[in-house]
Amino acid sequence: MDRELLLLGLLRREDMHGYQLHEFINQNLSSCVDLKKPTAYFLLDKMAEAGWILEVEEQQAGNRPARHVYHLTPEGEAVFQRLLRENLSTYHSPRFPSDIGLAFLDALKPSEAITLLNRRRDSIAAELANAMAVPAHPGSSQLVIEHLVRHLRTEIDWLDEVIARLGIQ
Amino acid sequence: MDRELLLLGLLRREDMHGYQLHEFINQNLSSCVDLKKPTAYFLLDKMAEAGWILEVEEQQAGNRPARHVYHLTPEGEAVFQRLLRENLSTYHSPRFPSDIGLAFLDALKPSEAITLLNRRRDSIAAELANAMAVPAHPGSSQLVIEHLVRHLRTEIDWLDEVIARLGIQ
DNA sequence: TATAACATGTAACAAGTTACATGATTTC
DNA sequence: GAAATCATGTAACTTGTTACATGTTATA
Numbered sequence A, B: 001m002d003r004e005l006l007l008l009g010l011l012r013r014e015d016m017h018g019y020q021l022h023e024f025i026n027q028n029l030s031s032c033v034d035l036k037k038p039t040a041y042f043l044l045d046k047m048a049e050a051g052w053i054l055e056v057e058e059q060q061a062g063n064r065p066a067r068h069v070y071h072l073t074p075e076g077e078a079v080f081q082r083l084l085r086e087n088l089s090t091y092h093s094p095r096f097p098s099d100i101g102l103a104f105l106d107a108l109k110p111s112e113a114i115t116l117l118n119r120r121r122d123s124i125a126a127e128l129a130n131a132m133a134v135p136a137h138p139g140s141s142q143l144v145i146e147h148l149v150r151h152l153r154t155e156i157d158w159l160d161e162v163i164a165r166l167g168i169q
Numbered sequence C: 001t002a003t004a005a006c007a008t009g010t011a012a013c014a015a016g017t018t019a020c021a022t023g024a025t026t027t028c
Numbered sequence D: 001g002a003a004a005t006c007a008t009g010t011a012a013c014t015t016g017t018t019a020c021a022t023g024t025t026a027t028a
Helices: A002-015 A018-028 A037-049 A074-089 A099-105 A108-134 A139-168 B003-014 B018-028 B035-051 B074-089 B100-102 B110-133 B139-168
Strands: A053-059 A067-072 B053-059 B067-072
Touching: A002 A018, A002 A037, A002 A053, A002 A067, A002 A074, A002 B053, A002 B100, A018 A037, A018 A067, A037 A053, A037 A067, A067 A074, A074 B100, A074 B110, A099 B003, A099 B035, A099 B139, A108 A139, A108 B074, A139 B100, A139 B139, B003 B018, B003 B035, B003 B067, B003 B074, B018 B035, B018 B067, B035 B053, B035 B067, B067 B074
Parallel strands: none
Antiparallel strands: A053 A067, B053 B067
């Protein structure tokens, strides 16, 4: 229900339409959430049907398809409060598919392993530069970026250590 | 293709049957990979059809269903080598669904936020204790555990900082 | 005038999970 | 004799993605 929490939280701040929500998430939270357009529209439909949000107006600009602007209902606010507490009080560590390669590192000779891991290091560094380039946002949504930056720094430190160990052998 | 890489890598060390592979992954790599039994069987079928692995024997113990023991083919070895290099040379940072809650932290009064985040902290600490309890394994598969431990430590440090900031306000 | 951005959606597909089905053997 | 483990698998379901469809308006 994390995507629902996200959409409810954004609609709680301000009434928005689907395109707008998707764009905002893509631009400001792409580093931590990946929500495709069809998924966004689907979830909005579902939440509207559930009575968590309400279509408050159909903005028509010229002959374009009408914007469906949604507003949080009291039920939606209650769900938001519940989901937020649920989310904050638990933690499930993510899977690290990249670790599978590490498990078979001894299948390669150290020199090649070092070359490959240095390429991975560059890849992380690029993501880090990307994350740090995101313009600062007011309020606690800034925490999301800060967390990603810290995570990526840890990944680089860890990789450096693995690479160093390979060099010693 | 990370799950394929994993199965190929394990079969590269030793011939095994599906049940055995699933059990090994569940016991030793549960912290970083979650592979259900039906998925394991499905992937083995698929890889056998692709010629990456070969069913080398049907071990029959009493009247039990026969064990389908698989062996890596030369094609499988080539795929393994390719997938391993692909995996090691890239990095895709995982999504952190828990960050969505952080983005809306300002919807709660600090005292309650602190209570909830402390609960999350306990949850991470439990996972950490769990990871550290995994018996040491020879070779580079130990890296997987080490990485998880380091990640979870970072998560705790980060949470402590967020909690501290909330306390100051 | 071609391309990108705006705005919505449908339909087919992909990946993986859950629940179910079967039946033998070992352990308490 | 009940419960856990061994060993395989099928079928339905869930979740989300990709590709497609439609047409408008702004921009290069």
